[in-house]
Amino acid sequence: MRGRDLLDAVLPTVCVSCGALAGEGPIPHLCASCAEALPRSAWPLATRIPCLKSAWCLLPYEGLGGQLVRRGKYGGREVLLAELAEYTARAAAPVLPLVGAVVAVPSPPARVAARGFSAPHLLAGAVARRLGVPHVRALHRHRGPRQAGLARRARGANVAGAFTLSGPFVDEPVLLLVDDVVTTGATASACAQVLLVGGARAVHLLAFAAALP
Numbered sequence: 001m002r003g004r005d006l007l008d009a010v011l012p013t014v015c016v017s018c019g020a021l022a023g024e025g026p027i028p029h030l031c032a033s034c035a036e037a038l039p040r041s042a043w044p045l046a047t048r049i050p051c052l053k054s055a056w057c058l059l060p061y062e063g064l065g066g067q068l069v070r071r072g073k074y075g076g077r078e079v080l081l082a083e084l085a086e087y088t089a090r091a092a093a094p095v096l097p098l099v100g101a102v103v104a105v106p107s108p109p110a111r112v113a114a115r116g117f118s119a120p121h122l123l124a125g126a127v128a129r130r131l132g133v134p135h136v137r138a139l140h141r142h143r144g145p146r147q148a149g150l151a152r153r154a155r156g157a158n159v160a161g162a163f164t165l166s167g168p169f170v171d172e173p174v175l176l177l178v179d180d181v182v183t184t185g186a187t188a189s190a191c192a193q194v195l196l197v198g199g200a201r202a203v204h205l206l207a208f209a210a211a212l213p
């Protein structure tokens, strides 16, 4: 535990979304009524993202989804992200296509070093445990400018070439790529392309929150 997690452990728990008393529902960082607003099941995105067979998400990024991710990532609340990861894994497992392994979109190494955790990695671990398949570190991310704040076209150019396979090839034919947020789909698409070139037959995506319909 670090940062805000330590404070949360000693202060009375208030909902990170609305400030009411928290700790009753499936996500201890949320009050019962905010937890009630979370979908029971993941849903498929209507937007077609290149290189992905299907894409699934728990919440729109607009509103509660984005708010929770930002509180977790920028607020240094690893425990909150772990709670959201478990919830998302539970909600997604019954509806996801069959996959042989789960792969997290690698976070920029400098960010992981600064925060001490990676949100996609936490989510991928929870989903892999729930599905009973391996969580494999199949992708490597190179250093580059950060995505947040870049315009759509600049994001696409920024991520092309940012990822490579960690090993010589991909063992599993059907993979589930996992990211915490899908904004334009450019990052997920770049990762999926590398996995397909590396030998995967199909790549599906699961994100906690999506800015795409």
Ligand SMILES: [Zn+2]
Binding pocket: 015, 016, 017, 018, 019, 020, 030, 031, 032, 033, 034, 035
């Ligand atoms: Zn609340």
